[in-house]
Structures are given as structure tokens and as C-alpha cells.
Amino acid sequence: MAKRQIPVIVLAGFLGSGKTTLLNHLLSRSGGSRIGVVVNDFGSIEIDAMSVAGQVDSMVSLGNGCLCCAVDTSELDGFLDRLARPAARIDVIVIEASGLAEPQELIRMILASDNTSIVYGGLVEVVDAAEFAGTRARHPEIDRHLALADLVVLNKADRVPEDARRALREELGRIGRPGTPVVEASYGRVDPELLFDRKPREEDTAAIRQLSFEDLVREERERADAREHGHGADGHGDGCTDGCADACGHGAHLHAAYDSVAFTADGPMDPRRLMDFLDNRPDGLYRIKGYVRFGAAGHRRTRYEVHAVGDFLRFYATPAARGEDGPTELVLIGTGIDPEALRSGLEACRHLAEEDAEEHTMWGVLRYAQG
Ligand SMILES: Nc1nc2c(ncn2[C@@H]2O[C@H](COP(=O)(O)OP(=O)(O)OP(=O)(O)O)[C@@H](O)[C@H]2O)c(=O)[nH]1
Numbered sequence: 263m264a265k266r267q268i269p270v271i272v273l274a275g276f277l278g279s280g281k282t283t284l285l286n287h288l289l290s291r292s293g294g295s296r297i298g299v300v301v302n303d304f305g306s307i308e309i310d311a312m313s314v315a316g317q318v319d320s321m322v323s324l325g326n327g328c329l330c331c332a333v334d335t336s337e338l339d340g341f342l343d344r345l346a347r348p349a350a351r352i353d354v355i356v357i358e359a360s361g362l363a364e365p366q367e368l369i370r371m372i373l374a375s376d377n378t379s380i381v382y383g384g385l386v387e388v389v390d391a392a393e394f395a396g397t398r399a400r401h402p403e404i405d406r407h408l409a410l411a412d413l414v415v416l417n418k419a420d421r422v423p424e425d426a427r428r429a430l431r432e433e434l435g436r437i438g439r440p441g442t443p444v445v446e447a448s449y450g451r452v453d454p455e456l457l458f459d460r461k462p463r464e465e466d467t468a469a470i471r472q473l474s475f476e477d478l479v480r481e482e483r484e485r486a487d488a489r490e491h492g493h494g495a496d497g498h499g500d501g502c503t504d505g506c507a508d509a510c511g512h513g514a515h516l517h518a519a520y521d522s523v524a525f526t527a528d529g530p531m532d533p534r535r536l537m538d539f540l541d542n543r544p545d546g547l548y549r550i551k552g553y554v555r556f557g558a559a560g561h562r563r564t565r566y567e568v569h570a571v572g573d574f575l576r577f578y579a580t581p582a583a584r585g586e587d588g589p590t591e592l593v594l595i596g597t598g599i600d601p602e603a604l605r606s607g608l609e610a611c612r613h614l615a616e617e618d619a620e621e622h623t624m625w626g627v628l629r630y631a632q633g
Pocket residue numbers: 275276277278279280281282283284310360361362417418419420421447448449450549551569570571576
């Protein structure tokens with residue numbers, strides 16, 4: 263009997279679109295299936311890994327930097343080998359890409375793996391219904407990602423009225439390959455069956471298969487020809503292939519223009535000063551995620567998970583474990599940002615031991631709190 267291969271699904275989507283939320287939904291609705299998870303955070307503090315941990319028994323985390331740029335794929339191979347070993351009894355592996363990853367590179371890595379226990383199981387692209395128009399205007403390359411998707415999840419449906427959602431669905435249908443399903447979801451609540459039973463379509467695998475040696479030779483020859491005929495300094499013009507984006511310095515990868523800033527504070531933060539910081543965040547600072555402790559009376563035993571995506575800001579209160587006095591850990595991701603200014607701005611928001619912080623200082627935070 264042929265050995266059953268474990269599908270490896272790539273879960274991608276722009277910063278803050280709802281990948282971790284969807285993954286957590288899948289994990290809580292997996293029934294009898296065991297899901298192995300690989301999380302790839304862009305920032306050096308692994309916020310996504312923390313949000314997923316506890317829900318899953320087989321998770322590995324590849325922090326700090328986009329997996330799609332890994333020159334050495336042995337780390338991913340090693341993780342896939344670990345998750346695919348029979349003793350782990352994993353039925354499906356989900357790789358949550360960073361919000362700035364190039365999915366085609368990840369897919370290529372999976373297809374290139376010589377582990378015969380796994381098989382590429384498709385690309386799920388999560389789209390933030392409320393932010394899509396702005397994101398696409400800034401990053402037209404998103405179309406390229408959507409064109410590779412096997413399933414598009416139009417997430418945050420709750421934030422957009424029905425007629426606008428219909429228009430978005432039609433637009434996504436035009437961008438994607440004909441026949442690619444577009445499903446609406448709120449908080450990533452999709453039917454897990456949509457993902458687990460999906461088999462890769464033969465033609466997709468062919469379209470994005472690993473570059474063969476012949477392909478590389480042909481590309482090199484085309485590049486040399488272009489150079490000879492003067493099509494741009496490096497011969498790529500605008501048609502730079504994805505795989506060579508970094509090598510040729512074009513910076514075509516989505517994350518080329520993005521910086522991430524990590525901030526950690528042992529003590530609590532001052533709610534008013536932090537709200538002032540958040541209310542005045544610079545335009546390019548698109549994404550903030552992490553955990554905050556506040557020094558205000560009545561709130562010291564609560565840990566707040568914070569998310570900013572574009573203009574959206576939300577705090578989620580989670581009671582801290584008994585005796586736990588966890589740190590504040592934030593990752594800020596943006597384009598054209600000044601990391602030092604952001605770091606010192608956050609430093610200035612620390613709650614000082616000698617300060618009195620009455621409960622009402624939390625009101626600004628509570629306006630954005632849920633749960
Ligand atoms: N209103 C609303 N908020 C959502 C929905 N899905 C996710 N969110 C919120 O959006 C924020 C970002 O969600 P995440 O799941 O962390 O997004 P992500 O794509 O993993 O983020 P990155 O890893 O930074 O790219 C969180 O505050 C979520 O609670 C949704 O359907 N509706």
C-alpha cells in the first residue's frame with residue numbers, strides 16, 4: 263500500500279490579515295486530526311509563536327526574519343523532518359508564513375524537500391477585507407501571491423458591509439486563478455475541511471516547481487542576453503524573477519522595505535503615555551503586536567495582548583497566571599520608520615516605580631479593549 267504523505271499547507275497573507283487567528287481556529291477545530299505547525303515571525307520576539315503555543319503539541323518556530331529568504335533551507339527541512347516522523351503522528355502540517363513572506367519561495371522549498379513523507383498541500387492566502395485596497399495600492403505584488411493561492415480567505419468580513427464584500431470577492435476572483443475559491447470569514451472561522459482535504463492541483467505544482475538546473479542555466483543565459491542588448495543595468499528590467507529578487511538586489515520581496523523593532527520592558531507601562539504613543543504612531547508603522555503590562559491600580563494582574571493593523575487598534579485582556587509578572591514585549595513593523603525614535607518613544611512610556619497610576623488612567627486603553 264502506498265505510504266500516505268502528510269500535506270504541508272502554507273498559510274500566508276499580509277501583515278495583520280488574521281493568519282494566527284485562523285491558525286488558532288484550525289487548531290481548536292481540528293477534531294481528531296493532529297496538526298503540526300511551523301511559525302515564522304518577522305520580528306525578533308516570537309509573538310505569533312506565543313499566540314499559538316499552548317493550543318498545539320507539535321510546533322516549531324523559526325523566528326527573526328522571513329523564511330522565504332533563507333539561503334540555507336536545512337533548518338526548515340529539519341523541522342519538517344521532525345514533524346513528519348511517524349512517532350509525531352501528524353496528519354497535516356501548516357506553515358504560518360510571516361506577514362511579509364514571499365509564498366512562492368516557501369512553496370519552492372517544500373517542493374524541493376527530499377522528505378518523501380510530505381507533499382505540498384496548497385497555499386491559503388488570508389486577505390484583510392478592511393485593509394485590502396490600501397495594501398494592494400502600496401504593494402501591487404500582492405496580486406502575485408493571490409495568483410498562486412488555492413484558497414483565498416476574505417477575513418475580517420465583520421468589518422466591511424455586504425456590498426463592499428461582494429465587490430472584494432469579485433476583485434479577488436479576477437486577480438486569482440480562475441476557479442480559486444474565495445471564502446468569507448470573521449476571525450478566521452473557516453471550515454477546516456476546506457484546508458485539510460485539499461490536494462494540490464497538478465498544474466500548480468508544475469507552475470511553481472523547484473527551479474531545475476536547466477531553468478537556472480536558461481535564466482542566466484537570458485540575463486546575459488538582456489545585458490548584451492542593454493535592457494537595464496543588470497539585465498532584469500521590471501521582469502525580475504522572484505527567485506532572484508534578493509540576489510540581484512532589486513528588493514522585490516515584500517519585506518525589503520520593512521523594518522521591525524523589538525521592545526521589551528521588565529516593568530509595567532504607563533497607560534496614558536502608551537496610548538499617546540499609539541495614537542500618534544507614524545504613518546509607515548503598519549503593524550504592532552505583543553503583550554503589555556500596565557502599572558495602573560486594578561490592572562496589574564492583567565496581561566493585555568495588543569494588535570495594531572493600519573488604523574485598527576485592539577487590546578485583549580488576559581488574566582496573568584498566578585504570581586506571573588511577565589514583561590511587556592512588542593514587535594513593531596513598518597516601512598520608512600525610525601527604529602531608534604520608536605524605541606525611545608516606548609522607553610518613555612514605562613511606568614516609573616514612584617508614580618501613582620489610578621485606575622482611571624486605563625480608560626484610554628479600555629476604549630480599545632475586548633474580552
Ligand atoms: N474585526 C476582526 N478582527 C480580526 C479578525 N481576524 C483577526 N482579527 C484581529 O486582527 C489582528 C491581527 O490578527 P492576527 O491573527 O495576529 O494577524 P496575522 O496575520 O497573524 O498578523 P502578522 O503575523 O503580524 O502578519 C488581531 O487583533 C485579531 O484579533 C476578524 O475577522 N475580524
